[in-house]
Amino acid sequence: MAVLKKIRTRWWTQPAPPDGYPQSVPEPTLVGVATRYDVRPLTISQLDECWNLDQRCFVDGEAYSRETFEYLLTAPESVSYRAVTSGGLMVGFVIGLVEPDHTGHVTTVGVAPEHRRRHLGKRLMLQVEEGFRRRNVRLVRLEVRSLNTAAQKVYENLGYAVTQRLPKYYSNGGDGLLMLKSLD
Numbered sequence: 001m002a003v004l005k006k007i008r009t010r011w012w013t014q015p016a017p018p019d020g021y022p023q024s025v026p027e028p029t030l031v032g033v034a035t036r037y038d039v040r041p042l043t044i045s046q047l048d049e050c051w052n053l054d055q056r057c058f059v060d061g062e063a064y065s066r067e068t069f070e071y072l073l074t075a076p077e078s079v080s081y082r083a084v085t086s087g088g089l090m091v092g093f094v095i096g097l098v099e100p101d102h103t104g105h106v107t108t109v110g111v112a113p114e115h116r117r118r119h120l121g122k123r124l125m126l127q128v129e130e131g132f133r134r135r136n137v138r139l140v141r142l143e144v145r146s147l148n149t150a151a152q153k154v155y156e157n158l159g160y161a162v163t164q165r166l167p168k169y170y171s172n173g174g175d176g177l178l179m180l181k182s183l184d
C-alpha cells in the first residue's frame with residue numbers, strides 16, 4: 001500500500017465526518033458457502049462502501065481517509081476495480097494510478113478478511129494490470145510493508161520483484177519494499 005503524501009497534504013485538512021457518521025458497515029460473513037465473485041470497475045459511486053471495506057482490511061492504522069478515496073476514485077488517471085459477491089456486496093478492491101512517468105502505480109489492494117485465500121487478490125491484481133495495459137503502461141510498481149508477507153506472496157506469484165527497501169516508509173516507522181513488474 002502506498003503512502004500518498006501528496007494526497008494527504010492536500011486532503012487531510014478536510015473536516016472530520018459528523019458525529020454518528022458510519023465508520024464501518026457490518027457485512028455478513030460467509031462461512032462454508034460457495035460464492036461466485038465478479039470483478040467490476042470501481043467508481044466514485046462506491047466511495048463509502050470502499051472506504052468502509054478499506055478500514056476492515058487495514059487495521060494497522062494505515063487505512064486511507066475518505067477524502068483520499070474521493071481523490072483516488074475521481075482522478076482521471078485512476079484504474080480501479082472491485083470484487084463483488086453474486087449479491088452485489090463489495091468484498092475486495094484495487095486502486096491503481098497511471099503516474100506522469102507512465103508507470104502504473106498500485107496504490108492499494110484489499111480483500112475482506114472472510115473472503116481471503118479465494119484468489120480474489122490475484123484476480124484484482126490481474127485486472128488492474130489489464131487496465132494499465134489498455135492505457136499503454138509497460139511497468140507496474142507498488143509499495144508493500146516489509147512485514148506483510150501475505151501480500152508479498154501474492155505479488156511474487158504474479159511476477160513482481162523487490163527492487164528497493166524503503167526505510168521508515170510508513171508513518172509508524174515500518175519499512176516498505178518497492179516491487180516492480182514489467183508488463184511486456
Ligand SMILES: CC(C)(COP(=O)(O)OP(=O)(O)OC[C@H]1O[C@@H](n2cnc3c(N)ncnc32)[C@H](O)[C@@H]1OP(=O)(O)O)[C@@H](O)C(=O)NCCC(=O)NCCS
Nearest residue numbers: 001109110111116117118119120121122144150151153154
Ligand atoms: C493481501 C491480500 C489482498 C491478498 O488477498 P487474497 O484474496 O487473500 O489473496 P489470494 O487468494 O489471491 O492469494 C493468491 C496467492 O498468494 C499467496 N497468499 C495469499 N495470502 C497468503 C497468506 N496469508 N500466506 C501465505 N501465502 C498467501 C498464496 O500463494 C495464494 O494462493 P493459494 O491460496 O492458492 O495458495 C489480503 O490478504 C488483504 O486484503 N490483506 C490486507 C490488506 C493488505 O495488506 N493489502 C496489501 C497492501 S500492499
